[in-house]
Amino acid sequence: MINVYSTMTRQKEPLKVTDNKIKLFVCGPTVYDYSHIGHARTYISFDVIVRYLKHEGYSVFYLQNITDIDDKIIKRAQEKGVDPLELSHKFEKEYLDDMKTLNVENVNFYARATEHMREIIAQIEDLIEKGYAYDTPTGVYFDVSKFEGFGKLSNRNLDDLQNTRIEVDTTKKDPKDFALWKKQDEQPYWDSPWGKGRPGWHIEDTAITESYFGPQYDIHGGGLDLIFPHHDAEIAQMEAASGKEPLVQYWMHTGFLNVRGEKMSKSLGNFITIKELLKDYDPDVYRFFVLSTHYRSPIDFSDDILKQAENSLKRLQNTVKLTQEQQQKQTLPTEDACKIQENLEVFKTEFFDAMNNDFNTPIALSSLFDFTHELNKALADNLISQQTLDDIMDMFAEVESIFGFTLIAQDSDNADTDELLSIITEVRQQLRADKNWDLADKIRDDLAELDINLEDK
Known part of the structure; x- marks a missing residue:
């Protein structure tokens, strides 16, 4: 049984889904610049989670959105003197190239916001009709006072919203209300029942997930920084529109990534894009680094830590290579002259127990290193039978497929x-x-x- 920590309940819960089918949505990037190593941490983590779910027999449909129109995109496009959609689609391609390089391969579909305007507009119309949204000269806004329990994911109440990044607009009923549709006459804009404009940030996600999953689904993931206000807003929008709750069964969030103990930002000069990272490190090394920390925990990036990850991965790869070489020898013991088969069974139990416990990759890796320590001694003394070597290599192949970094040399x-x-x-x-x-x-x-x-x- 896999246990999953849900941010909503603040506790681990058994994973229960219908017919072993899982609908998973993870918030994708706003594509106005090159993706950074914080993005990579989140998407590698969810890639491994999906890999493990599939390994355990679940059928997973993994959906991710691409925010290809947004204030940041428009501002950056104006600075560069290019069309906003041209800019966003350029950086979308760069993002997808980065994911491919990092072996993030389990997303079934990337949904662009601009290709779901009909669904976005329909959901806004529904919210207006049900009294949860209203039209003003500047846009259409969600009335947070009408939704009981707003902020239940972040455990914030309405009074806490006063000093957030939600823009103050005197045309709104309340400064805490957030935009569903922003009216504007300058390109890019889309026609709507409320005039020309474009969607707010929060509405695209619920319109997209409703299109593919319906009003309720299994897992919603993203970075910890998205809980408030973004995910709180998603809950309010979809549950208000559908009249059904909960929006999802399990909320999963990755922890913050810091660089040398500080929050990553361009102003501090410690902002690192994925492309910059991969100039100095192999993609496998960064995957190993990410998985060395539990996905919910904060993670600290530094060159020293990356070097440690690189050396640790090489030690594993060397052990696997030695195992493979001994497996291919013509003369091997007919029976094990050591406890390595017993060690292998202990390792398997510890590895899968860790992964079943909210995808605890650092504990799973620790069990792998404990096993390879004993394995190296047995290999040196040539004490392992052919059957056990075959079993060990099969297990290494399983670990490789779950974690997504290379252990077995491809000849x-x-x-x-x-x-x-x-x-x-x-x-x-x-x-x-x-x-x-x-x-x-x-x-x-x-x-x-x-x-x-x-x-x-």
Whole structure:
């Protein structure tokens, strides 16, 4: 049984879903700049969570939105003198490239806000009709006083909203009300029943999730910084529109990422994009670093810690390589002359217990290191049978598929290349035997252009 910590209840709860099918939504990026290592921490964490859920037999549909129109996007586009959608789609591509490089591969669909305007407008109309929203000269706003329990995810009450980043607008009934639709005459805008404009930030997520999942679904994830006001607003919008609660069964949030003990920001000069990170470190190293801390805990980034992660990952990879080499030997003991099979079973139990306990990757990694410590001693003495080595390599493959970083060296490409070169060489030798010098020389010259040099002896 997998237990999941829900931010709403502040406790771990058994994961219960219908027919082992899970609908998961995670807030995606606002694409006005290159994505940073904080984004990567969140999306790697949820990628591993989905990997493990699939490993345990769940069918997961993982949906993520892309905020491709927003105040920040418009401001940055104006600074650069480009079209806002051109800018956002450029950085969307950069974000998706970063995710591919980091081996974040389990998102089933990325939903752009601009491609769901019909759904956004329909949900706003529904909220107006039910008395939860109202129209003003500047926009359409959600009336927070009409929704009992606003702020229940963050445990804040309405009085706490007074000093938040929600913009003050004298046309609103209350400064705490938030925008569903922002009226404007300048491009980009979309036509609506309330005139030209564009959506507020919060409404796009509930309109998108309702489109794909309906008014209720299983898991909603994101960074800890999104709980208030963003996720509180999502709850109010969808539960008010549908009349059903809860919006989701489990709220999951990743902890903050700091850089050398301080909050990451451009003003402090410690803002690091994913692309900058990957100039110095392998993607596997950053994944290992992220998984070394529980997804809900704060994580501190520094070059020293990344170097430690790099060295730790290399130690694991070296042990796996030694295991693989011994597995391929012709002469091995018929039975284990050590307790390594017993150690393997203990490791499996500890690993899966940790992952079932709210995806506790640091404990799972710790159990892996404990096992490889014993494994290295057994490998050095050649005390492991073929069957146990096969079992160990199977378990390493499972760990690799769940965590998404490389443990087992992939030699298949090199083997295929060697076999292909052998075939080409045999063909060329036959051409030379048949005195077809021109074609034989052409093959040699073409291979030379690929830095493959053949010498005739």
